[in-house]
Amino acid sequence: MAVGPELISPKSSRVSAARRLARRNFRGKERLFLAEGPQAVREAAAHSDTLVELFATPDAAERYADIVAEARTAGAKVHLADEDVIADISTTVTPQGLVGVCRFLDTPFDTILAARPKLVAVLAHVRDPGNAGTVLRCADAAGADAVVLTDASVDLYNPKSVRASVGSLFHLPVAVGVPVERAVQGLKDAGVRILAADGAGEDDLDTELDRGTMGTPTAWIFGNEAWGLPEETRALADAVVRVPIHGKAESLNLATAAAVCLYASARAQRAPGGCRSVTPS
Numbered sequence: 001m002a003v004g005p006e007l008i009s010p011k012s013s014r015v016s017a018a019r020r021l022a023r024r025n026f027r028g029k030e031r032l033f034l035a036e037g038p039q040a041v042r043e044a045a046a047h048s049d050t051l052v053e054l055f056a057t058p059d060a061a062e063r064y065a066d067i068v069a070e071a072r073t074a075g076a077k078v079h080l081a082d083e084d085v086i087a088d089i090s091t092t093v094t095p096q097g098l099v100g101v102c103r104f105l106d107t108p109f110d111t112i113l114a115a116r117p118k119l120v121a122v123l124a125h126v127r128d129p130g131n132a133g134t135v136l137r138c139a140d141a142a143g144a145d146a147v148v149l150t151d152a153s154v155d156l157y158n159p160k161s162v163r164a165s166v167g168s169l170f171h172l173p174v175a176v177g178v179p180v181e182r183a184v185q186g187l188k189d190a191g192v193r194i195l196a197a198d199g200a201g202e203d204d205l206d207t208e209l210d211r212g213t214m215g216t217p218t219a220w221i222f223g224n225e226a227w228g229l230p231e232e233t234r235a236l237a238d239a240v241v242r243v244p245i246h247g248k249a250e251s252l253n254l255a256t257a258a259a260v261c262l263y264a265s266a267r268a269q270r271a272p273g274g275c276r277s278v279t280p281s
Contacts, residue, residue, distance in 0.1 A: 008055070008079040010088065015081070018055065018089045018101055024155050027104075033157035035100040036090055038064050043167035044102045045070040050170065053101040055081045055089060060097025067098065076100070091159040106156060107173035109148065109183070113190045115173075117145035119265050120187060120219040121258065124180045124233055126153045128225050133164025134255035135222060140168035142262035147172065148219075150180045184221075184236040192217040196237035197261050198229050199251055204244040205264055214268035220261050225254045 008015060020026040021034050032052065035044045038060075044051040045067065054071040058080055061068050071078055086095045112120075121139040126132050132154045139147050149156055156176050162169055175183075184194055193216050195208075208214050221237060223229035234240050243257050252260070 006080070007058075008081050008085065010082075010085050014053065014079065015055075015085055015089065018053070018099065021101065022091050022159060024158070027155070027157050031104040033102055033104065033162065034089070034091070034159055035102050035162055036092055036098070036159070037096045037163070038067055038098055039167045040162065040169075041098045041100040042067050042070065043170040044100050045074045045076065047105065047170040049075070050102050050105055051076040051100050052103060053077045053079065055079045055086060055099045055101075057081060057083055057086055057097040064098060071100070092163070104157065105170070105174075106176045107146070109175040109178045109186060112146045112148070112173050112175055113186050115145065116190060116217075117187075117192065117219075118217040118269060119144040119262065120146050120148060120192065121262060122148045122150065122180070122183055122187075122219055122221045123153045124150045124183075124221050124229060125224040126222065126254070128254075129154045129158040129160035130164045131225055131254045132156070132158075133161040133166075133169070135258045136161075136165045136172075136174065137168040138255060138259040138262055140165075140171045142259070142266045144172060144262060144266075147174045148178050148183050149174065149176045150183060151177045152180070180221075180233055181236065184219075187219045188238075190217075192219045194219050194221065194237045194239075195261070196221045196223075196229055196234045196240045197243070197257055198223065198234060198240050199242050200228070201240035201242035203239055204242050205261065206244050208239070208241055209264060209268060212268075214265050216269075218265045218269075220258070220265070222254060222258050222261075 089099050
């Protein structure tokens with residue numbers, strides 16, 4: 001199946017430019033990032049005016065002909081590339097034959113506030129890109145309205161963050177580089193209750209649920225994987241809440257704790273009768 005011109009040269013300026021997007025300073029300068037694999041590329045193509053270019057091996061272009069067609073419909077330039085070129089551009093050990101170049105798509109924080117969000121995840125001092133992407137995926141799955149990455153957190157467009165989000169990066173608004181004080185005050189002014197998730201919290205999640213206090217608009221602050229939230233950040237919250245450990249586990253990792261907290265809020269914010277499933281039966 002012919003899907004485009006001859007294989008692009010490894011020395012092409014387009015290949016060189018895509019390769020440089022593995023570096024944060026170049027991503028920031030060009031406001032472009034890489035999305036790798038069929039799921040991420042499909043989501044990018046479906047997100048208005050986001051996918052700029054697509055590099056695909058001939059085998060991948062045939063296997064994922066529908067994604068290539070979506071990319072072209074979205075206005076992206078499609079380049080056929082051999083496996084060595086894809087491996088050179090890709091940041092994964094085993095590339096899947098598709099690498100997209102995408103425009104930045106973060107949302108201004110004020111735009112998020114204007115939408116009157118009911119459930120928000122705030123990542124404060126989160127440095128691990130895999131954790132950041134996984135929390136973004138959890139927020140998407142729980143039906144959160146937005147995610148905020150503070151100015152002390154990892155780059156949203158780090159290739160590991162993008163991969164770990166498994167396409168969720170393209171599903172919900174994300175604000176980046178927001179000072180934690182501004183994030184908290186802005187959300188409070190918008191009528192959102194601030195809960196800091198911390199293992200040393202004076203209340204636990206079960207207590208909050210029993211009190212019936214979690215049905216209001218809520219933002220959860222999640223901290224660094226290794227040392228949690230600093231005292232000055234905890235002091236900004238309306239409450240500091242720990243996830244109860246009923247067994248003998250020492251603790252939960254960041255992404256797991258975030259999933260538990262976000263789903264608890266999502267459940268509390270829905271009408272009695274249980275969460276509405278989005279999975280086809």
